[in-house]
Amino acid sequence: MSNQGGLRERKKEATRQAISDVATELFLERGFDNVSVAEVAEAAEVSRMTVFNYFPRKEDLFFDREEESRQLLRTAFAERPAGEAPIATLRKLVHSLADRVHPFAKFTDATAKFWRTVAESPALSARAREMRDELINDLASVLAGAINRPLADADARLAASMVVTALTVAYAEGLREHKARRSAASSRETFLRIMERSFSGIAIMLKDTPYA
Amino acid sequence: MSNQGGLRERKKEATRQAISDVATELFLERGFDNVSVAEVAEAAEVSRMTVFNYFPRKEDLFFDREEESRQLLRTAFAERPAGEAPIATLRKLVHSLADRVHPFAKFTDATAKFWRTVAESPALSARAREMRDELINDLASVLAGAINRPLADADARLAASMVVTALTVAYAEGLREHKARRSAASSRETFLRIMERSFSGIAIMLKDTPYA
DNA sequence: CATAAAATTGTACTCAGTATAATATTTACT
DNA sequence: AGTAAATATTATACTGAGTACAATTTTATG
Numbered sequence: 406m407s408n409q410g411g412l413r414e415r416k417k418e419a420t421r422q423a424i425s426d427v428a429t430e431l432f433l434e435r436g437f438d439n440v441s442v443a444e445v446a447e448a449a450e451v452s453r454m455t456v457f458n459y460f461p462r463k464e465d466l467f468f469d470r471e472e473e474s475r476q477l478l479r480t481a482f483a484e485r486p487a488g489e490a491p492i493a494t495l496r497k498l499v500h501s502l503a504d505r506v507h508p509f510a511k512f513t514d515a516t517a518k519f520w521r522t523v524a525e526s527p528a529l530s531a532r533a534r535e536m537r538d539e540l541i542n543d544l545a546s547v548l549a550g551a552i553n554r555p556l557a558d559a560d561a562r563l564a565a566s567m568v569v570t571a572l573t574v575a576y577a578e579g580l581r582e583h584k585a586r587r588s589a590a591s592s593r594e595t596f597l598r599i600m601e602r603s604f605s606g607i608a609i610m611l612k613d614t615p616y617a
Numbered sequence: 618m619s620n621q622g623g624l625r626e627r628k629k630e631a632t633r634q635a636i637s638d639v640a641t642e643l644f645l646e647r648g649f650d651n652v653s654v655a656e657v658a659e660a661a662e663v664s665r666m667t668v669f670n671y672f673p674r675k676e677d678l679f680f681d682r683e684e685e686s687r688q689l690l691r692t693a694f695a696e697r698p699a700g701e702a703p704i705a706t707l708r709k710l711v712h713s714l715a716d717r718v719h720p721f722a723k724f725t726d727a728t729a730k731f732w733r734t735v736a737e738s739p740a741l742s743a744r745a746r747e748m749r750d751e752l753i754n755d756l757a758s759v760l761a762g763a764i765n766r767p768l769a770d771a772d773a774r775l776a777a778s779m780v781v782t783a784l785t786v787a788y789a790e791g792l793r794e795h796k797a798r799r800s801a802a803s804s805r806e807t808f809l810r811i812m813e814r815s816f817s818g819i820a821i822m823l824k825d826t827p828y829a
Numbered sequence: 830c831a832t833a834a835a836a837t838t839g840t841a842c843t844c845a846g847t848a849t850a851a852t853a854t855t856t857a858c859t
Numbered sequence: 860a861g862t863a864a865a866t867a868t869t870a871t872a873c874t875g876a877g878t879a880c881a882a883t884t885t886t887a888t889g
Contacts, residue, residue, distance in 0.1 A: 411855085411856075413854085413855055413856075413865095413866075413867080416854095416855090416867090417867080420867090420868095441843085441844060441845085442844080442845070442846090443844085451868080451869095452868065452869050452870080453869090454868070454869060454870080455867080455868060455869075457845090457846070457847085458867080458868080461846085462845085462846080463844095463845065463846090530747075531743045531746070531747065534743070534746040534747065534750065535742075535743065535746065538746065557793075559786075559790050559793075559811070562786055562789070562790070563783075563786050563811065563814070563815070566782050566785065566786050567779065567782060567783075567815075567818070570778050570779060570782040571775075571779075573778065574771075574774055574775050574778050577774070578771050578774070581769075581771075595771075599771070599775060602775070602822050603775070603779075603822055605821055605822065606779070606818035606819055606820075606821040606822035606823075607818055608818075609817055609818040609821045610814050610815055610817065610818035611818075623886085623887075625834095625835075625836080625885090625886055625887070628836090628885095628886090629835095629836080632836090632837095653874085653875060653876085654875080654876070654877090655875080663837080663838095664837065664838050664839080665838090665839095666837070666838055666839080667836080667837055667838075669876090669877070669878085670836080670837075673877085674876085674877080675875095675876070675877090
């Protein structure tokens, strides 16, 4: 039987982390497309097959936190005050992320380097876009679920698409601001300013729906 | 020297078209991921290398009209009345596309099958997302250029992202409506209704900028 | 018809990702 | 402790996209 805190589980987690760490380091150093999975395996002192055992796709070695955003949404809506408009819940969540300097609203040299590495690799860029679309789908489901609407509700899809698009633009501009001014405060303000403008527009789009 | 309407040019174009046609047919029939480039080459009676000569990536065999959307934007803004708000120009363009039943606003069994084939292939979906991002970048440049702003203008990026996102959602819902009701009129209406709602919200987002 | 330019092809390669079977290691049980 | 079952790791061999480069065929031009 599988032992929760057993040696096997701990070793697996350690192996996984070791592979991910050494891979991330190599990718940041030399660029995602200039490092083969075989090299990662060798550097992690593990076989190529083991790498693919833990990470089905090479891109997963770099993007190792997809589940986090999903969880973030679920808890935000689980704790939502009854009767609050879903869009208001999201607006609060965004401010909370900015206040807590969550990775999704963090503008530092490290995050800049991370996203530069993504931008320089077609494969990583493609995976980032895919994750964006998955986030939109998740959010649409959560939004529709929050007010007991069918999961394919068109208004939910519009709302989710617009919010995630706003986040993408706001985050990109936040990063640009960081590169230009190197100020955490002004990056944060740029990010929030764009999100606020976006939310005001999104509210209009959804004004005759239960989402706003 | 290269002869404009010479035999060589005509033959090249014919070969290219023949490859693209036979590939599209195979992909629609059996699915993009179940047909190898080698098979396409064989069916087109051409070598594998020749296929890659004309179409650098396999996905290009299916998406063969990327330039069209680019051109659509440029001409719309070239013919724009002086002083018209860029967002108004886009709104008119969308209505014009719907009226002319342009491929970007066309809801038929054929377009449904086309996009179903895309949805069923990870590679084609990825390429579609990439094209969406390229369209956003193009549109942002055109918007900024239209009012003599720097090409990286944040407002232009926000506007472009929002409009393309709206188009994506509106088109998807138009397709869904087609599948449900098989009515060209009601698909068109669904599409335009979502676009109108989106434009009204986008106008709010940009109300203090020269774009709206 | 000969020759230059350009299109097509052949060959050999790299790399991601998959399938499958063999081997090593941990766990559970006596 | 020792052993059998479960599971992690590895070896091997494969497919298919995409690239590099050289050889060959086809078209254009004098």
